Amino acid sequence: MTKKILLVEDDLPKLTQITEAVSANGIELTIAKSINEAIRKLDESVFDCVLLDMSLPTFNEGANVSSSGRQQDFGGRQILTYMWELEINTRVMLVTQLPGFKNEGGNEVKLKDLDTTLTNDFPGLYMGFTYFHHSTDAWAKRLKDFLEKI
Template identity: 35%
Template sequence: MEDEAPKRGHIERLLRELLPTAHISIARSVNAALDILEAETIDFLLLDMSLPTFDIGDRESGGRPQGFGGIEVLRHMTMAEILCPTLIITGYEGFKRESGATVDLAQLRSELVDEFSQILMGVLHYNSTYDEWKHTLREALTSADLEHN
């Protein structure tokens, strides 16, 4: 689930390389992600932390931006008992809470792993300049028994 086109393109290319026969569903908002989770059986979820409420289009702004939209998806999965291995991927190193306080990626990772231990495999930092995110994603797919190459 990713809303930014360049980042989504990089991730999708890598997934198609690693999983050439896999069906890949893409959602660009919290609501689109929830729709897919309700309609399809998902083997692995790669989830962006910051997602708009609705898909952004020519006449749609995406609704309220959600810095923690990924958490909303994770909470829905927990309530609906959707036990799908999930990896958070984010380009941000820090997030501003509604209270105004900022939480860094390490603290957020710790909080999310504690709250969503049944489904969350980890949180990785996406940076198109470096390949570390690719290695982490490959390891997660292997751990979830999905990588075919």
């Protein structure tokens, strides 16, 4: 049975490594590089899971940097909120390389605290995170374990 995965990631090197890690027989991977593109793809298709970056631009990059909209530290949360409100019951795993994120007040929210908040705010939807780092493959093992369970 083919598993349909939506990968929401705007960083090309990270996107490439994640794609290589999850590519296997029976995996159909769809990629979105912005908040708006991810929402459009969620509206167009049903996925078995979403691999989600937290810090994302509003739009895909266009002819110049400003055309992609501002980078939003909690862009991934916007996607989770959209899914929650529309009752899109697709399990989500956060894949991040950042130890924390700036909230709207400019204060840093540590990844561990964000994980707790997302678990409480999106029960049954948000399934946890893996901390991505180019020099280790622990994140890839965690992703594969997650994908085996869906």
